[in-house]
Amino acid sequence: MATKVNRQWRLVLRPVGLIAESNFEWTQEPVPMPGEGQIFVRNIYLSLDPANRG
Numbered sequence: 936m937a938t939k940v941n942r943q944w945r946l947v948l949r950p951v952g953l954i955a956e957s958n959f960e961w962t963q964e965p966v967p968m969p970g971e972g973q974i975f976v977r978n979i980y981l982s983l984d985p986a987n988r989g
Contacts, residue, residue: 939966 943962950958969975 940964941966
C-alpha cells in the first residue's frame with residue numbers, strides 16, 4: 936500500500952492588507968496512523984470566501 940501524503944498550505948503570517956505569497960508555506964508530510972479514539976477525515980471541497988477575513 937502506498938504511503939498517503941498530507942498536503943497543506945499553512946498560514947505563516949496573518950495578512951495585513953493585501954495577501955502575499957509570503958503569508959503561506961506549502962508542506963507535504965506522511966499521514967500519521969490514527970490513535971485510539973481517532974479517525975481519518977478526507978476533505979474533498981473547501982470554501983474560503985473573502986468574508987472569512989472579517
